[in-house]
Amino acid sequence: MTDTSIRQRTSEEERAEEEESSESTTTCPECGGRLESDSEHGETVCQDCGLVVEEDAVDRGPEWRAFDSAEKDQKSRVGAPTTNMMHDKGLSTNIGWQDKDAYGNTLSSRQREKMQRLRTWNERFRTRDSKERNLKQALGEIDRMASALGLPENVRETASVIYRRALSEDLLPGRSIEGVATSALYAAARQAGTPRSLDEITDVSRVEKDEIARTYRYVVRELSLEIQPADPESYVPRFASDLDLSDESERRARELLRNAKEAGIHSGKSPVGLAAASVYAASLLTNEKVTQSEVSDVANISEVTIRNRYHELLEAESGAPSL
């Protein structure tokens, strides 16, 4: 399409173009009708039934037109194509290792020294850049997951601090950015007293549960973070509000938990289960009954566990109120 002059389009050309565009499309998966690509809206639409087959198509071509090659050079603002095989898509500067100039002539010793210095610095900048990019992606992920989980600002802050530490201590090699970012968030949420269960974290992460757990343990150990087992009470407010329970119920739930702690019921049991059971028990005590299955839903805990725990809670309450 590098015509050297502007011409009136002949009808023949137009027909040729039309054929070309219909060649790239196929038939509608719904009704078998002809597909038409609507470049203005970036959609591919079926002519017969109106089914939108593809949306958000991106026109990767230039938005300008050139009528001769000189103009093309002038208007073009792009360089070499990018590749995804390199962390920076191949956009960074490369300096050849051979001490030759562009014509293949050997460089003077002075020039050689200069090139050596340039190589050193270029390498430094490049790796620094890659770390920056790495960090940027990780922080973006942390932010995304944190908002999906409704975690406040300070947790994200903590998470990014943990991530930065992991990065500077060279914990990344061999582990995915995603995994470490997720672990950092998990750790941060627990440290901040607004824990999310591993299952909840897994739901919003792109990484498998096992990997998160493994990476988390590793990060905690290497950075010697001190994280206490989650306090069941910290789950209560969230469950209570998810179930539209009154403050009174929430208070009762906390009371039950404190009692249980005194009685030593809670060791070894999952904090989430305890919290769920206390919320359920409290709802009974305050006549705001919610069903076991509702609680099990918001807490992601089986009903059986709720039953077992809440029996224990009530026992501790009546059996040994003080001690």
Add this chain to the structure above:
DNA sequence: ATGGTTTTTACTGCGTC
């Protein structure tokens, strides 16, 4: 890897609406 503990899954029976 192993064994002990906890949680989950699946099923059953009972009472109520």
Add this chain to the structure above:
DNA sequence: GACGCGGTAAAAACCAT
């Protein structure tokens, strides 16, 4: 008959060793 609840047994998951 569907629902909420309680219990049980077996499977699965988890944890320390």
